[in-house]
Amino acid sequence: MTDGLPKGPLRSHGRISVSARAVPCDLMEEPLFVKGAWRAKIITLFPDAFPGTLGFSLTGKALDMGLWVLNTIDLRPFGIGKHRNVDDTPAGGGAGMVLRADVVDAALRQAVVDKPKDRKRCPIVYLSPRGRPFDQAMAQEWAAAEGIILLCGRFEGVDQRVLDHWDIQEVSLGDFVLTGGEIAAQAMIDATVRLIPGVLGNYASTEEESFSGGLLEHPQYTRPAEWEGREIPSVLRSGNHGEIAKWRRAEAERLTRQRRPDLLGKRRDPAV
Numbered sequence: 421m422t423d424g425l426p427k428g429p430l431r432s433h434g435r436i437s438v439s440a441r442a443v444p445c446d447l448m449e450e451p452l453f454v455k456g457a458w459r460a461k462i463i464t465l466f467p468d469a470f471p472g473t474l475g476f477s478l479t480g481k482a483l484d485m486g487l488w489v490l491n492t493i494d495l496r497p498f499g500i501g502k503h504r505n506v507d508d509t510p511a512g513g514g515a516g517m518v519l520r521a522d523v524v525d526a527a528l529r530q531a532v533v534d535k536p537k538d539r540k541r542c543p544i545v546y547l548s549p550r551g552r553p554f555d556q557a558m559a560q561e562w563a564a565a566e567g568i569i570l571l572c573g574r575f576e577g578v579d580q581r582v583l584d585h586w587d588i589q590e591v592s593l594g595d596f597v598l599t600g601g602e603i604a605a606q607a608m609i610d611a612t613v614r615l616i617p618g619v620l621g622n623y624a625s626t627e628e629e630s631f632s633g634g635l636l637e638h639p640q641y642t643r644p645a646e647w648e649g650r651e652i653p654s655v656l657r658s659g660n661h662g663e664i665a666k667w668r669r670a671e672a673e674r675l676t677r678q679r680r681p682d683l684l685g686k687r688r689d690p691a692v
């Protein structure tokens with residue numbers, strides 16, 4: 421116990437994790453994690469769900485390199501009584517169970533221990549279908565912060581009092597209901613972490629892709645030049661970079677107008 425709180429197992433992924441080595445440790449080697457690395461803390465009943473897909477490809481490589489850090493905080497040890505109950509029946513009746521305010525509060529208190537109080541520097545977010553829809557602008561905001569604390573709900577959700585007490589922002593992955601917040605957390609972390617400098621091999625690609633300039637991305641092609649009777653548009657093989665840029669811009673606008681006209685009203689680039 422610390423500060424009267426149960427010490428839930430804080431599991432870490434990436435370079436901060438400790439493992440046995442067959443060779444003696446070089447005392448001059450780099451520290452176990454990169455100072456100031458962006459850090460996600462996830463409060464969840466299912467810590468084994470992490471890092472999940474975040475452990476693969478570019479996000480996984482960046483995690484191994486210490487460019488970002490992932491900690492899970494298991495909600496279960498904060499549960500009440502012999503059975504560590506984390507939930508109870510909904511006040512007023514109805515189906516399902518609700519995560520208890522006191523249990524979630526104890527986990528949050530552990531999560532904020534080494535975090536800045538300024539929510540801009542470290543937002544605290546409850547994944548929730550009732551929340552503000554997640555978007556690229558939010559991913560950019562979060563990537564510019566020092567890290568984030570994400571609370572994954574389960575069952576019917578979380579007792580409202582703890583959300584109000586902590587003034588937690590609710591963020592949704594979309595207009596559908598998932599069984600728990602873990603998949604939403606992974607999707608949002610993925611979108612955020614790839615914006616951290618050094619995570620993608622080619623950072624410029626994030627500036628051109630869908631949503632960054634308020635448009636959907638133009639169509640992409642690669643070899644072979646002809647496939648099943650379909651050719652790559654000749655302009656893309658012309659070597660004329662000015663014409664290629666013009667074509668891509670026109671295609672991006674065409675697709676956005678056709679599929680997401682709502683985005684055109686929100687453009688950040690007023691030049692077009």
Ligand SMILES: C[S@@+](CC[C@H](N)C(=O)[O-])C[C@H]1O[C@@H](n2cnc3c(N)ncnc32)[C@H](O)[C@@H]1O
Nearest residue numbers: 547548549573576577592593597598600601604
């Ligand atoms: C079954 S859901 C609870 C749904 C809740 N009773 C409602 O109707 O709004 C359980 C948990 O999954 C997560 N979840 C479900 N849908 C989500 C979404 N669209 N975006 C983010 N999290 C979601 C939340 O953490 C939520 O507490």
